[in-house]
Amino acid sequence: MISVDSKFVLDVLKEKLFVSVDDFAALKIALKSKDPFQLLIMTILTQNTSDKNAIRAFNNLSKKFEINPKSLSFAPVGEIENAIKIAGMYKKRAIIIREVSRAILERFDGDLRKIFDYPLEKARELLISLPGVGRKTADVILLFAADAPTFPVDTHVNRVSKRLGIVAQNANYEQTRISLMKFFPPSSYLDAHLLLIALGRRYCKARNPLCASCPLKKVCRCASRTGKYLN
Numbered sequence: 465m466i467s468v469d470s471k472f473v474l475d476v477l478k479e480k481l482f483v484s485v486d487d488f489a490a491l492k493i494a495l496k497s498k499d500p501f502q503l504l505i506m507t508i509l510t511q512n513t514s515d516k517n518a519i520r521a522f523n524n525l526s527k528k529f530e531i532n533p534k535s536l537s538f539a540p541v542g543e544i545e546n547a548i549k550i551a552g553m554y555k556k557r558a559i560i561i562r563e564v565s566r567a568i569l570e571r572f573d574g575d576l577r578k579i580f581d582y583p584l585e586k587a588r589e590l591l592i593s594l595p596g597v598g599r600k601t602a603d604v605i606l607l608f609a610a611d612a613p614t615f616p617v618d619t620h621v622n623r624v625s626k627r628l629g630i631v632a633q634n635a636n637y638e639q640t641r642i643s644l645m646k647f648f649p650p651s652s653y654l655d656a657h658l659l660l661i662a663l664g665r666r667y668c669k670a671r672n673p674l675c676a677s678c679p680l681k682k683v684c685r686c687a688s689r690t691g692k693y694l695n
Contacts, residue, residue: 468683470648470656473628477659480679481666488658489515490604493522500576500609501568502531507601508560513551521551533574536565560596567594580610588614599637607657613650615641616657620664627668627686 485492493499493506505525509518522531525547529535536544544558551557572578579587584606591602603616617625617640625631631643648656667678675687 470652472683473630473680474648474652474656474659476679477663478655481659481662483658483662487515487662489518489522491608491658492519494608498609499531500580500605501533503605503609504564504576504597504601505531505536505561507604508557508564508596509548509551511601512553517551521548524548524550533565533569533576536561537569539565563595564597576605580606580612584612584614587612599641603641607654611654613645613653615644615648615653617641617644618661619670620661620668621657623670624660624664624668627673627684628680629685 485495489510490503490507494503497503506518506522509521525531525544528543528547529539539562541558541562544561545554548554548557548561568574568576579590582590587606587610588599588602591597591605592599600616600618603614606612606614607616615621617637621644622631622637622640625640625644626633626635630647631640635643644656645653663678663680667674673686675681675684678684678687681687
């Protein structure tokens with residue numbers, strides 16, 4: 465594991481990276497609506513597509529239906545499909561949106577906020593039990609909407625944290641999440657999550673990472689091993 469501390473990582477990334485709310489569709493809807501259900505729908509739409517397309521799909525959907533469990537529970541699947549088509553995988557997403565809406569309506573009287581009354585791990589468990597909700601989606605909802613001390617791990621966070629040496633290379637989702645929660649102080653989870661994503665998007669790309677210009681190149685084990693940062 466790396467010897468650098470979390471304060472150094474955060475200080476460098478905050479200095480070198482500009483993070484805009486507009487670059488994060490899920491965060492944008494969380495801040496705008498304060499509604500965990502709308503955040504859930506947006507998170508479903510962002511999976512395996514760009515945030516730009518997810519926002520357009522969400523806006524299209526909101527023009528046809530109120531974004532709440534009752535409205536979407538009874539919405540025709542075909543109309544949901546047409547509204548969210550731009551996000552891709554629209555047939556599967558439309559079914560998930562209606563199924564999760566019905567589950568929330570039946571199990572929580574349409575109020576997803578009721579989950580926040582439970583201890584963190586129980587709340588995660590309840591969220592993950594909903595149709596189409598995985599660990600990352602559950603953690604996004606808890607961190608963004610409830611300010612709960614958890615750390616969502618998307619593809620960028622996973623890749624960057626392993627290349628830096630914060631997380632073991634063979635770590636699974638839960639191991640990665642726990643390692644990041646130990647590395648960063650709880651008060652910085654949201655900032656750290658967004659900054660690691662920004663780093664992954666701009667420098668630490670899956671293919672052809674820009675190691676030579678990466679702000680963390682001097683402490684990155686991947687860059688140090690390959691020597692790319694010396695270019």
